[in-house]
Amino acid sequence: MTIRLISDSGDLRELGEGLTGESRMAVDLEAAGFHRYSDRVCLLQVTSGNQNFIVDTLAVDPSDVLRGPLESPTVTVLLHGGDYDLRLLDRDLDLHPVTLFDTQTAAALLGEPSLGLAALLKKYLDVHVSKKYQRADWAKRPLPDEMLDYAASDTRHLHQLADLLTERLDALGRRSWAEEESALMETLRWHSDGEVDPVTKIKGVRKFELRDVALIREAWLWRDEVARARDRAPFRVAGDPAILEIVRERPRDVSALARIHGFSPQLAERAGRELLDRLERTDGLDDSELVGYPSGPSGPRRPPPAVEEVANRLKVVRNEAAEALGIARGVLMSNTVILEIALVHPGSVEELAQIEGVRHWQLETLADRFLAAL
Structure with missing residues (x-):
């Protein structure tokens, strides 16, 4: 062909x-x-x-x-x-x-x-x-x-x-x-992240102190500007581990910056001075002027014990059905949908069908056994 x-x-x-x-x-x-x-x-x-x-x-x-x-x-x-x-x-x-x-x-x-x-x-x-x-x-x-x-x-x-x-x-x-x-x-469409604080994109930053979070944010913004100007993926400019090490080590000159693991000496020579100046300005701010890690839930909350117990019963049913069908458990139904079913606790097939994420083919396979387990 x-x-x-x-x-x-x-x-x-x-x-x-x-x-x-x-x-x-x-x-x-x-x-x-x-x-x-x-x-x-x-x-x-x-x-x-x-x-x-x-x-x-x-x-x-x-x-x-x-x-x-x-x-x-x-x-x-x-x-x-x-x-x-x-x-x-x-x-x-x-x-x-x-x-x-x-x-x-x-x-x-x-x-x-x-x-x-x-x-x-x-x-x-x-x-x-x-x-x-x-x-x-x-x-x-x-x-x-x-x-x-x-x-x-x-x-x-x-x-x-x-x-x-x-x-x-x-x-x-x-x-x-x-x-x-x-x-x-067929309904899938592009959705941008919108305005997201960049520090939330780097693993582990939530545990850093206020000043370090502000420095990480500034270093991330510098990297993003360099990446955009050079049309390079940001991680190819400098990886997240390098950003975190820069904040931990606080290099004071370009030579020290070039010794950071994962930060190329060429990049340090060409654009490192600007990064160091920006970090120095941020570090000179008063605590009251710094922006820390954004507040908000750290992750999904654990459901109440009674709901969790119901979800576990439903998972047993799902797992047995998946094994009998020869397909992966998550393919048959995700844990997220099972938890939603446990929260709603439907009493009929019609109510079960109204829960977001439940497919018609899943109802054919699981509805009767789920309702019995509920």
């Missing part, structure tokens, strides 16, 4: 013509968040029939061409672990596929122990997919043919894999389970 790179307006017309009349297409995205400051979409792969398209989304905007086929209720869009891809399609291309089939979800409902695409392709199709470019920088240009071939492998075999998984779902009477889960994915 040949690969067609779409990188200009003429190519886009060819893409539109190639997808016309197709009833199924496999879609995948490559983003640059592991290397770049922004995790913007860099490539969009589409396989349909015997055609394999790779769209360079840094060069062209394919949204108008793809909107018709991707948002048509008569076209099934195949994905593998598509939660994040769907959010990126919404954020970067304003595209919202409406008829989905997710092969990772299907595999989980079949009880597959390994849900990665490479493992499933090896098992079902005896296809070996290299992981060489799993963390490649997809924003660099030009992309070598080997990287384009790797990107195409994410969609090239999805049609065959989906067919084989669907056969097994049908044999076990679970196709409706996969269809319901895939339908719920």
Whole structure:
């Protein structure tokens, strides 16, 4: 199967013509968040029939061409672990596929122990997919043919894999389970974190003293500005452990900063002076001027003993059912949903169905046993 790179307006017309009349297409995205400051979409792969398209989304905007086929209720869009891809399609291309089939979800409902695409392709199709470019920088240009071939492998075999998984779902009477889960994915949209205090993103900072928290925040903001200016992932500028060590050690000059583990001497030479000046200004503030760790709950509160006891009874039922079905416990139902059921304590199937997170296929499997346990 040949690969067609779409990188200009003429190519886009060819893409539109190639997808016309197709009833199924496999879609995948490559983003640059592991290397770049922004995790913007860099490539969009589409396989349909015997055609394999790779769209360079840094060069062209394919949204108008793809909107018709991707948002048509008569076209099934195949994905593998598509939660994040769907959010990126919404954020970067304003595209919202409406008829989905997710092969990772299907595999989980079949009880597959390994849900990665490479493992499933090896098992079902005896296809070996290299992981060489799993963390490649997809924003660099030009992309070598080997990287384009790797990107195409994410969609090239999805049609065959989906067919084989669907056969097994049908044999076990679970196709409706996969269809319901895939339908719920259609509503996924991008949601930004909003205004979040950066110190909450670094593990363990809650336990630091007021002044140290303020210094960590300032160092984080410095790193974010450097990362944005250089279009580099922040952890590639300096990792969180380096930020914490800087605050603990309080280096007073660039040479001392360069000796911090995980902080490159080159970075210290080029931008370290600004960081030290900012930390010195922050450290010179009075305690009353400093902002500490934001107040708020440290995590989910433990439920009352009576509710916890009910949840434990429900977990026993869930675990027994999962073992009988041959699927993971969390796939059958998450502990979060079980706790919500224990809190609500429904008395009927109708009340159970109203609880957020409860699926229809789960009711078929668990409702009677849950109500008996309640």
